[in-house]
Amino acid sequence: MNDQRRAASPPPLSLIALGGIGALFFLLPLVGLLGRTPWSNLGSIITSDIVVDALWLSLTTSLAAAVLSVVFGVPLAWLLARVDFAGRDVVRAIVTLPMVLPPVVGGAALGFALGRRGLIGGPLNDATGFLLPFSVWGVIAANTFVAMPFLVLTVEGALHNLDQRHEAAATTLGASQLRVFRSITLPMIAPSLRAGAVIAWARALGEFGATVTFAGNLQGRTQTLPLAVFISLESDRDAAIAISLVLVAVSLVVLLSLRDRWWGTR
DSSP, X not given: OHHHHHHHSOOOHHHXXXXXXXXXXXXXXXXXXXHTOOGGXXXXXXTSHXXXXXHHHHHHHXXXXXXXXXXXXXXXXXXXXXXXXXXXHHHHHHHHHHHHSOHHHHHHHHXXXXXXXXXXXXXXXXXXXXXXXXXXXXXXXXXXXXHHHHHHHHHHHHHHHSOTHHHHHHHHTTOOHHHHIIIIIHHHTHHHHHHHHHHHHHHHHTOOHHHHHHTOOXXXXXXXXXXXXXXXXXXXXXXXXXXXXXXXXXXXXXXHHTIIIIIOOO
16 A cells, blocks of 8 residues: 555656756757758758768668677677676776767777778788778778677676576586577576667767768768768758758657667556
8 A cells, every 4th residue: 555655646846847857958959950950941951862871871880880789799798797807897997988988089099900000900901901991891890889888888787687596597407608698698688688789779870980080971981970960060051950850860760669679668
C-alpha cells in the first residue's frame, strides 16, 4: 500500500521546473532551426548533389564506424572488465581519451600515426600505396576513433554489473571461455551492447573536427553532412540550415525508431 501511495504521489514542483528548463535547453535550438528553415526551396536544396553525396557518405561511414566499434570495442571492453593486467588503468584512460580530447587534436594525432608520413601510414603507403587521409577510409578511421570509446565504456559497465554465476556454471560444465562469451555473456549484455552501438553510430554521424583534420573536406569523397554545413555557413546560410535539418531529422528518426528495441524503454 505504501509503495502504491508513493508511486501515485505527484512529483515535486521543483524537479518539474528544473527538468522542464533542462528539456527547453535542448528543444529551443531545434525550434530556432525550424523557424529559420527555408521551407519554400527546401526540396531543391536537400536534393542537390552536395546534400545527397554528403548524406550518403555520412550514413555509410558512420555505420561502418559503428560496426568497427563493435568488432574491436567489445573484446576491448571485455579485457578491461575481466582481465587484470599491468597497466589496465592506463589503457582505459587512453581508450577514453578521445571523449575529452578536442576532435581536431584527435585528427592531427591520426595524421601523425596513419598519414602519408605517419608512424604506420608511411611504411604502409610505401609498401602498398594505400593512403588513409583524404579518402573514405580516412573518414571511417576518424569516426571510429571518436565513437568507439562510447561503446567500450557502455559495454564495460554492463560487464562489471553482470551477475557472473551463469558464466561460472557454464565454465564448471566444461564450456571454454570463448564459448561462454558467445553463448552466455553476449546475450546477457545485449541491451547495453545495442545502446553502445547506437551511441557510437550517433557520435560518428555528427563527427566534424577529426574528420576535417584527418580526411579533409572533399565533396563527394570525404565531405560528410557536418562538413557540408560548415562550408555552407560561409556561402549559403539557407543551405546550411536545410542540411542541418536533414541531419537532425535522420538522427531523430533512427533513434526514435530503435528506442524500444535498443534501450528497452517504453
